[in-house]
Amino acid sequence: MSTQEKNNISEETNEDLKTSATASILLKRLPEDTASILDSYKSRGNEKVTLRFMPIGRTPTLKTAVFTISGNQKFEVIIKFIKKQLSMRKDASLYLFINSCFSPAPDERIGNLFSSFKTNDCLLIQYCTNVAFG
């Protein structure tokens, strides 16, 4: 599939990376070069990854099945995205599974899931409106 056919999922700023006063005091004491190494890890996993969505059972199919998104995004962004695509209410239940197996926690990074669970450079995500896999 060419890049033109892939759609981008709109992204959100991550707000869950807060630091404690104690940790931040310790980190401020680090030499400059060490601090810059740590800084470089903050943007680690920003690369775009490819997702392929598959409905289960009677859940409607999306118009496009393949999307791209930054690896630093949280899994919950995908949950919101599919709900929007299917015109579901925000509080309606939607279940997402990686490789027909497990649902990641909403705060897991997509890049991490991609690197551990991709098939053919694509992360397979099944979705349905009722529980499908245990």
Place this chain on the structure above:
Amino acid sequence: MNKQSNTRDLVWNGSLSISVTTESSPLCYMTNIPRLSYIAFILDEVRKILCPNEKLDNCWLEFEGVPLKSHWPIGVLYDLYTATDPDAPRSPVLWKLVLHYDNFPASQLIPCNEPTTFRTLFFNALKESDYVRNKSASYILSLSNSATEELWTSIQKHDFEVYQRFIPRLRSAKYDQLPVRIYITPDTPVVQESVSCKETLGSMLHKTLPKLFPSQNIAVLAKAIVHGISIPLSTNMNLLNQELCYTDGFVHIVIHML
């Protein structure tokens, strides 16, 4: 007792002393909580004592301005946010947390205070780690209802007798892959990797975070902490899998800067 089971026992019994206060009440809740346990397991008890009229859904714990995730092992939260150096001499520590019962920080925390919602999250983490080891969650999915219940109760009640019966299957590695989560600093995204059990901790960290671990053998800029213990870089990953794995099937490694 052989050396193996002794390490597992020590890890299982590792605990933290915590105190919880609220901004509005003079009461203080104090307890010893296993490092392997979760805030999700104690939050309701804390609420009942400190603010019985408030709803559990709205409750959350905070440390120095950071909302603490109920579904991360409490030992990981402690090692990450207190940035305590396990090799530095210190007197016993009381970890001071604050309970809030309004303004739930929904952009930072997953609502999972009820045991049933947390149970779903926990078993999904277990399936995820099982998938890394076995390329399917066959073991978790093959558990009977009563076995699943037994495993869940052993986690909730922190019952090693029962839990250890599940260990040989939970940590078997047919494909030799092991799921690790690495926490670099509180404000850096968590790094999750599937790594080979044949690696050493040093070679794994050198591959994953080359700039922070320029050497496989010597901790130059940072060291690795698991269960509040600094682990030598020469340690085999298989040992971490067998002895230092958390109950969700992951090896959680917190990086401590030197």
